[in-house]
Amino acid sequence: MISIHPLYDLPEIAAGDDLAALLRTSLSSAGLLPLQTGDVLVVTQKILSKMEGRMVDLATVVPSPGAIELAEQTRKDPRLIELVLQESTAIVRAVPNILITRHRLGHVMANSGIDRSNIGPGATERALLLPIDPDRSARQLLEAMSSNSDSRMAVVISDSFGRPWRHGVVGVAIGAAGLPALVDRRGDQDRDGRRLEVTQIALADQIATAAALVTGEGAESVPAALIRGLNLPEGENCAGAIVRPMDEDLFQ
Template sequence: MIQIHPLGSIPEVRPSDDLARLLADAIEAAAIVPGSFDVLAVTQKIVSKAEGRFVDLATVRPGPEAMRLAGLTRKDPRLVELILAESSHVIRAVPHILITRHRSGHAMANAGIDQSNIGPGSGERVLLLPVDSDASAERLRQTFATLWPTPPAVLIMDSFGRPWRHGVTCVALGASGLPSLVDRRGECDRDGRTLEVTQIAVADMVATAAGLVTGEGAEGMPAALVRGLHWTAASQPASALIRPVEQDLFR
């Protein structure tokens, strides 16, 4: 049976905080001892905060392309300049919407740059994604390995919109210690037919499950431990979930 344990006893995270220690304290406060196949799902926001990924918009000087896109999308030109700096290319730009391919490969709104829930007195500050979310997840797990005999897998998640569907759901930006993508091609279904295209986005599924308790608003629940999973596939980072540009189905 799958269990999702919310971890709410985490204080406001600030740059240079020892995030691994804060998360470990929250796990211990919940009277949980990590075991095999446990997954610690952590919101991207607290990882970015601990890594100091804040930018003050007052320091940003927009260039000509940012000014052009700002006029088209009706967004702050300074924000658009940051979005362009974090992106490899623009996918869609219409009023109030700017979709780009983040330099990590994720296709997302505003390059993942956010101003919500980034702490009191934020002013004109915005928060960028981690530089390398898979590396951030791996660092956390390595620290957990010094604290527990069986460290949990670590998943860094964020909320994404989806084409053709209303509402956001959580996806994995970074992962360590679990198979983010399980390839079942070549296996047979119950009728003996060979699976030809089936690949399972395990990390995204776990992220969405954890998102049921972490929330999107004022819940104040930045992490959750997911228990009851099992896998035999080798570990893969979240980057394994990103479809290569040459396989883009919608260009």
Template sequence: MTISILPVKGVGEITPGTDLARVLTDAMEGDDAIALSDGDILVVTQKIVSKAEGRYCDLRHIVPSPEAEELAAVTRKDPRLVEMILRESEAVVRSAPFVLITRHRLGMVMANAGIDQSNLGPGGEDRILLLPLDPDASAEGIRDTVYRRTGQSVAVVISDSFGRPWRNGVVNVAIGAAGLASIVDERGKADRNGRILGVTQVALADAVASAAGLIMGEAAEGIPAAIVRGVALHSAHASPARALLRPAAEDLFR
């Protein structure tokens, strides 16, 4: 098996209301043309999905609650930002100076409820960007439009960068997915020695997002999408990215 990762260049700045699938397919027809094929995986950063969906917020209009003021004192963060983190979250998991980990309303445990303040263009330091309302639905919408425009059935993964318990650094993971099995269940199968696997589940969508991150980068690279080619989709068992979420009752790191 040969796996390749192709950067989608020339996307440009995304603004609210942008038809993201159209922009991406147009970019693939640009100078570094990419001919899509059935079974390709289009990985798109959360940031441009949120931008297209207009998920901006202006902190100048936010009045912090007493809880936000209290947490801001602990975390040394802007109380208005903390207020928005709380509004986007269903529970605070950990707080410490410069750190605020919450369980997002979508079920993901993450820093600052996924709120972003980098590479947002004009608007000043008071501008923030929230996660998409429903990343799996966003992925499905992009997939449908790509099919209508190209005739190719591709999978779509929406990626975001996450920190991990017990390890430094961030990696890209899938927060939205369509057209592939986000998690592949190997339980009940035999390994090479005939031993039956009891717990192995492969986070396929996360692995694809992480691989694409090698091309897209985390800072000023300006490559917000990539094609991952040559990966078995297990599409007969397709599942959204929410299938990757561990139920709170099974979370031993809370």
């Protein structure tokens, strides 16, 4: 049986904290140690970004002329827009109150994933950027968490994205290690014996969304969760495998 366990008692994370040690303490308090084969530790992007020092004081940001122009168009803080431009490779859509970009990691998302909510007390003039390399961070965290265990576990770094043509956000994986983030079922047969032609399963995204049921989006203060009881498929690829290449962009 699959179960989802929120980790409630993590402290406010600061740059340079030993996140693996703090997570291990929280898991111990929740009675979830030792870790088991099939466990997936889901860590929200915010605490990883905080630990990696990705907080920016907006007072230090000098908007470029392009940022000022785009800020007028979108009715947003020009300092925030400057950070968005630094983190993105393309502007997908810019209208009043909406700015959709292609992030340097390939994600198409609002404001290059830059966040100003739930980033800590006294943070009204600060902004939090995505990690530099979430897949690498997931790998490092996995190695730290599983260093004294023979169990096969995995780590997923989660964020929340909106989706074209649908209201609301869902959890997605921006980093993953220890599991196949994308499971390719092409060539398999369905129950009627028909060959699957296009089926690929974004397993890491499914796991991130499942964890979001307990981590939440508001004041829940649950920055991580353990999913237990999964039968993880063999193989491994990172969350970057889920990002559709530019030459397969269906909306251009």
